Amino acid sequence: MIRYVVIIISVLLFYMEPIFGLFSPIELNEDFYVLVPRFLIIYLIFIAIYYDRKRAMLYGLIFGLLYDVFFIDIIGLYSFIFPLMCLVASFIVKFVHHHLLVATILTLLLVAAVEIILFLFYTSIGIKSLTFANFYQYNLIPTMIANGVFILMFGWLFKYILLNRFNQKLLLLQK
Amino acid sequence: MPQFFSNKRLVLLLVGMIFLVALISFSLRDRNHASLPEQLIKDVVGFGQTMFSKPTQYVTGIFNNVESLLNTYDENTRLKARLEDYATLQASVNDLQLENDELRKIIDKEENLRAFNPIQSTVIARNPDQWEEKIIIDKGEIHGVAVNMAVMTSQGLIGKVILTTPYTSTVELLSTQNPNYRVSAVIAGEQEVFGLIEGYDVERKELVLKRIDSEFEVKKGQKVTTSGLGGIFPKGILIGEVTEVTTDDYGLTQLAYVKPAASFSILDHVIISKRTINPVDGTDGGNTEADLTEGAGEES
Numbered sequence: 193m194i195r196y197v198v199i200i201i202s203v204l205l206f207y208m209e210p211i212f213g214l215f216s217p218i219e220l221n222e223d224f225y226v227l228v229p230r231f232l233i234i235y236l237i238f239i240a241i242y243y244d245r246k247r248a249m250l251y252g253l254i255f256g257l258l259y260d261v262f263f264i265d266i267i268g269l270y271s272f273i274f275p276l277m278c279l280v281a282s283f284i285v286k287f288v289h290h291h292l293l294v295a296t297i298l299t300l301l302l303v304a305a306v307e308i309i310l311f312l313f314y315t316s317i318g319i320k321s322l323t324f325a326n327f328y329q330y331n332l333i334p335t336m337i338a339n340g341v342f343i344l345m346f347g348w349l350f351k352y353i354l355l356n357r358f359n360q361k362l363l364l365l366q367k
Numbered sequence: 368m369p370q371f372f373s374n375k376r377l378v379l380l381l382v383g384m385i386f387l388v389a390l391i392s393f394s395l396r397d398r399n400h401a402s403l404p405e406q407l408i409k410d411v412v413g414f415g416q417t418m419f420s421k422p423t424q425y426v427t428g429i430f431n432n433v434e435s436l437l438n439t440y441d442e443n444t445r446l447k448a449r450l451e452d453y454a455t456l457q458a459s460v461n462d463l464q465l466e467n468d469e470l471r472k473i474i475d476k477e478e479n480l481r482a483f484n485p486i487q488s489t490v491i492a493r494n495p496d497q498w499e500e501k502i503i504i505d506k507g508e509i510h511g512v513a514v515n516m517a518v519m520t521s522q523g524l525i526g527k528v529i530l531t532t533p534y535t536s537t538v539e540l541l542s543t544q545n546p547n548y549r550v551s552a553v554i555a556g557e558q559e560v561f562g563l564i565e566g567y568d569v570e571r572k573e574l575v576l577k578r579i580d581s582e583f584e585v586k587k588g589q590k591v592t593t594s595g596l597g598g599i600f601p602k603g604i605l606i607g608e609v610t611e612v613t614t615d616d617y618g619l620t621q622l623a624y625v626k627p628a629a630s631f632s633i634l635d636h637v638i639i640s641k642r643t644i645n646p647v648d649g650t651d652g653g654n655t656e657a658d659l660t661e662g663a664g665e666e667s
Contacts, residue, residue, distance in 0.1 A: 203415075207415055207416055207418075207419040208419070209495040210416065210420075210491075210492030210493055210494070210495045210503075211419060211420055211423050211492070212495070213492065213493040213494065213495035213497065214420075214490065214492070214493045214633065214634070214635075215633065216493075216497060216632075217497070217632055218632075219632065224572070224632070226497050228495060228496055228497055229495055258408060258412055260394075261405050261408045261409060261412075262408065262409055262412045262413070262416075262492075262503070263492070263494045263495065263496070263501070263503070264494070264496070264499075265394065265398045265401075265530065265537075266391055266394050266395055266398070267390050267391070267393075267394040268387045268390035268391040268394065269391065272387050310496060310498060314498045314499075317395065319498065319499060319544070319545070320498055320499070320544055321544060322569075
């Protein structure tokens with residue numbers, strides 16, 4: 193059972209994202225704030241940090257492709273960004289401490305990077321016209337807050353599960 | 368660091384980048400048709416998504432029920448006040464409907480732009496990154512959904528179908544910034560004034576109704592509905608209410624801002640309207656004027 197728990201969680205998060213997407217945008221004082229759930233990439237970055245970089249990139253590629261085909265209809269966008277973020281995360285984490293707080297901050301920064309890459313992509317192909325100031329105020333900051341809350345709630349759980357799985361694998365290798 | 372950029376990896380990276388750009392530009396070119404593998408993925412993912420969204424909607428439904436239970440007293444007093452008006456209105460609507468039917472019988476005109484077959488559907492997902500205003504619903508080609516059909520809630524028009532697979536379809540909402548998104552509309556007053564919904568003003572959060580003949584007078588507060596002359600949408604679906612009228616950039620026609628009647632933020636149940644009269648690919652669709660009736664292309 194524990195063998196499959198890593199992939200099961202990613203499938204769950206993949207399906208939870210669009211459901212949380214249904215609650216957005218949130219209207220406050222006649223302004224609409226867009227909260228983008230980025231649960232899957234958060235989890236994948238945690239996999240890259242605590243478990244296995246290659247596996248994280250593989251999952252990133254597969255789920256990114258599903259994401260592209262099902263929601264975006266532009267193939268190659270998320271299937272590139274997800275593995276890239278996992279790669280960057282695993283690269284940075286070599287130089288810093290593996291503490292949960294560090295992982296949380298790193299993940300949040302990478303989520304912001306995903307948002308900014310997407311902002312640049314969508315404004316450059318002309319699907320959306322949005323100034324960076326508006327994007328920053330109505331999209332980026334609310335998204336960061338929402339995902340920050342998500343990491344604070346579930347980050348320790350992800351770390352616990354992934355480290356457990358990592359140690360289990362290590363034991364198997366030693367035998 | 369040098370190990371990171373070894374020759375093999377560099378080549379791999381370059382090839383990957385080229386492949387990526389090619390893939391993106393290829394899929395950007397023709398986004399309104401899903402190839403067979405894409406359709407397969409969409410249907411399989413859509414099935415899983417339905418499994419997840421149905422229980423969630425059940426739970427949010429309970430919360431909504433509790434909330435409406437708390438508001439019952441308020442609502443009840445307001446509704447009671449409106450009930451008397453409603454009864455007289457209902458009577459006159461019935462009367463007019465009957466009269467309309469009779470008159471139609473007399474002149475032998477069975478077809479009606481207003482008539483449509485509703486397809487009830489559940490929203491299973493909203494495009495989670497929300498860069499584009501899209502939702503995905505659980506009815507597809509098998510259930511009779513076709514591209515460019517009007518999608519509405521009980522409050523009014525919300526968008527149109529842009530992509531179908533056998534078991535799911537993608538709906539682009541009216542609040543999109545897609546410049547090729549048009550809906551043929553009519554302002555109902557003493558006389559019918561025609562225009563096209565073209566674009567959405569993000570700052571005002573209102574739709575822009577363009578190309579209104581400047582000879583007609585349009586007033587604030589008038590209701591805007593679909594005209595049925597765009598070829599695909601049925602007539603008479605409420606779009607919204609006029610909030611401001613100005614002239615357009617060239618001063619030739621009028622331009623009105625329309626506050627949408629339906630809310631786009633939390634959507635769960637939507638209705639797709641499959642109109643009974645033959646659809647034509649007019650302004651609501653790709654503007655090719657082709658007959659979209661099934662089998663129409665084969666005859667000629």
